[in-house]
């Protein structure tokens with residue numbers, strides 16, 4: 001799925017428990033980090049016309065960082081980076097990571113019919129491949145609907161709790177968004193969580 005959808009889904013997972021700002025950022029990041037194995041696309045594009053083209057994207061995307069071992073590593077790293085509620089941060093990071101994997105299995109089909117099966121137990125074995133025949137294309141309407149629903153969740157949390165994913169980038173932008181949402185739908189002096 002689109003990286004934006006993964007960010008929003010990670011953010012939704014991060015708000016399933018009352019975490020602090022740092023914990024929310026870690027859990028959100030856990031929902032995006034699997035796609036770091038897609039960065040090989042840059043090397044693949046740059047070398048495609050060379051004598052020895054690199055195939056890092058074709059070979060490693062949905063492999064290196066889309067598996068159980070990496071998910072455990074991510075959960076441990078998130079717990080380590082957290083200042084509070086480390087158990088909850090680890091559990092939600094593990095969940096966020098798997099929501100990403102699930103989203104890819106459901107809706108990341110390539111236009112050429114590629115299903116991108118996920119070797120979930122890599123690097124120990126590549127025999128267990130996760131794939132779903134009903135998978136829709138990455139640009140299908142289902143992904144648009146899911147993204148729109150997740151945006152509704154973001155706006156609701158901004159209205160209700162007083163923060164949004166923008167807090168990870170800029171406090172000012174975050175406050176502006178919350179102000180805009182609350183200006184449109186007044187909350188009657190509800191305190192910021």
Ligand SMILES: [Zn+2]
Nearest residue numbers: 034035100104
């Ligand atoms: Zn992915």
